[in-house]
Amino acid sequence: MKIKSVLRIFVPLSIVAILFLIISFSTRKDELNRRVSKKLFQIGMDPKIKTEQVITPDEMPSLPNIIIILVDDLGYGDIGSYGSTAIQTPYLDRMAEEGMQFTDFYCSSPLCSPSRAGLLTGRYPLRSGLTFPLQPGKDTFTRKLVKEAAYAMGVLGVVDMKNAKNLVKGLPQSEITIAEALKIQGYTTAAIGKWHLGDFVVDMEHHPYNHGFDSFVGFNASNDDWPASFWVEDKQIVEDIALNQGEYTERFTDEAIKFINNSGDKPFFIYLAHKDPHQPCIPSEKFAGLSDAGAHGDTIMELDWNTGRIFEQLKDLGIDDETLVIFTSDNGPWFDGSSGGLRGRKGETFAGGFRVPMIVRWPGTVPAGTVNRNPSSNLDIFPTLMELTGLTLPSDRIIDGRDLSDEFKGATTADPKAIYFFHYNEVEAVRVDNWKYIRSTNTRSWPIPMDKKNSLFGKLAGGADYKPEGSNESVPTLAKWPMLYNMDTDPEENYNLSDRKPKIQKNLNEQIENFEADFFKNPRGWID
8 A cells, every 4th residue: 555655646746757858858958959949049240221222223214102001910711802701801802903913922920020020121030030029028927937938848848839939029220111211212201000029128239220110109019918008209208008919000090191191292102010810809899899700800891991091082082002011910810710721820831821811902003903823922022122112132141032123013923932831940831833742730639639749748749650560661540741732733631742842842941951951051041
């Protein structure tokens, strides 16, 4: 009896001790990898440079006004022109009818901060040291503790947080944003809405003023990063918006319209980054309960109506055909929202995390009612705008995106670059033409959702594969790696064709390995 009693105590304690040692070892190894990455990242880290030293302007007969409307966590199937029947979006649907809709458009990260960095710089977010949503500088001790525990558990694959830690506290000063570049051509610039590229509440170095924006009205971070504060220019107006969020979509649109009206004869660039439909999804009173898709749908209907207000103002001022408007989302839907039937959601390498709506409107230049099916990403916005405004690409750094200006004007053929899908600091997948190849990713499937092959649980699951005696082949118990999907016939990523197309699989795997080797030799992407 005594022995049994001792065993009852000893065995559980031994299991706990073994798990603790595994976590400790894995965490130290993970931290070592992070430090190595940080050391690599800091090689070539430069102070802020003068943009005009690396970008050359050409004289242009005219310069378009530019508005980027970036919404938060909007799913591929959340608006009418992309198939939604639960949410009415007449103004965005009309935008698609009057402009160009992209079917195969990707964000540069399936998470907030890194995706925004990619859009504004045209570079893979890891080049800026960003892999995860930046956390508020005034985060509580409890929340910090929970996050650190999540990072530790991530190395086991219990939660999807392995290598999730950012290498920086905000977008580095050495990065060149669209706003900084456009100022060379005399643009007046405004950032309105959610910033989330460094918490200027605790360090003004991260304020949009220091990234090329003349004006700022908005939040320091996400609308659920409490305390989330509301600022006008460099003054804090509300310390914590809490759940009093219903007014801000209209308020941000008012500020955009005011900036348009006050721009005079100067071309303007507005980066309008709305808070919704990111949770907690709080619409204004006049939109609450209007949709058939809950509060998520209500906030999208409000976004839609306010987008229509901007188009009306451009028409009233007679500058409609002088203004390029780009509408897209930072990543796919989180808990609520429709991925449009695509596999996966926010944070995932599957299409539901990365593929987002993208509509472009510029009357007289962008052909009305057209559809672009070429693979492209938000990294392409930077080089496209440089071309349209007579600016060269920066001579001192790699720009990962490609120029879409000819496609904006109606060209049907293109020479797309490969699009690489980073998950934190790993390259998990690549899209080339109609093929998407995934080396390994967490499937989020029963019974082991975190089953990536380089995690502890993924390895254990893989170790249970059945291999008949005398055979060189094994049958996977769970997910099978790698995955290969034909985007023409299977955009939902339902059918793995890796066994059927071994040559394509081999070529794409080599392409990822070659890209990865080049990338990590020069992660910041400086050009000598």
